[in-house]
Amino acid sequence: MSNNSVFPGDKIASIEEYEAGHNTFDDGDMVRSATMGEKDMDKETRMINVNHPKLLSIPKVGDVIIGTVAAVMSSMIAVTIDYINGKPTTSKVECICGTRNMRIRNVALVNDVASLKIVAHLNGTIHAVMNEPELGIIFTKCRKCGGKVVTMRDAIKCTDCSWIDERKLSSSFGKSDFIHLRE
Numbered sequence: 001m002s003n004n005s006v007f008p009g010d011k012i013a014s015i016e017e018y019e020a021g022h023n024t025f026d027d028g029d030m031v032r033s034a035t036m037g038e039k040d041m042d043k044e045t046r047m048i049n050v051n052h053p054k055l056l057s058i059p060k061v062g063d064v065i066i067g068t069v070a071a072v073m074s075s076m077i078a079v080t081i082d083y084i085n086g087k088p089t090t091s092k093v094e095c096i097c098g099t100r101n102m103r104i105r106n107v108a109l110v111n112d113v114a115s116l117k118i119v120a121h122l123n124g125t126i127h128a129v130m131n132e133p134e135l136g137i138i139f140t141k142c143r144k145c146g147g148k149v150v151t152m153r154d155a156i157k158c159t160d161c162s163w164i165d166e167r168k169l170s171s172s173f174g175k176s177d178f179i180h181l182r183e
């Protein structure tokens with residue numbers, strides 16, 4: 001680990017100084033890392049990228065993963081796994097999580113960060129669930145404007161445009177220390 005190591009959610013620089021590049025996002029104030037890796041701050045283009053290290057692993061049944069939502073379909077979401085039991089992985093393995101029985105308007109959006117539990121390997125597909133309080137979405141944005149959202153009981157509300165929406169939120173949502181799992 002070097003001084004350039006960053007974890008998802010880590011603040012890297014102010015958006016007035018730098019723009020969010022690969023594997024980063026801006027929260028309206030700061031450029032933050034969207035993943036675990038090494039930050040690369042380009043002083044000329046004023047762009048920050050985060051590069052993944054090379055690690056490979058496949059989660060086992062019972063493991064808790066943190067990943068990035070890659071696709072949202074009518075009855076499931078696909079999540080690219082970034083952490084297994086708090087340990088970073090860069091193998092880009094995907095798991096799927098059924099959402100059919102959740103009575104939630106938008107369980108997750110693409111690029112949300114989700115915490116899931118692995119329940120099965122079936123036909124080469126890794127299946128996960130988010131039906132426990134600590135499982136679910138730990139980072140999301142406003143579907144309308146991309147703004148920052150805050151929780152309102154079971155719903156979320158955009159601090160910019162006031163759009164109210166739903167997600168299957170983790171009990172860790174909104175806690176800046178959600179990456180405590182990295183230990």
Ligand SMILES: [Zn+2]
Pocket residue numbers: 142143144145146147158159160161162163
């Ligand atoms: Zn909004």
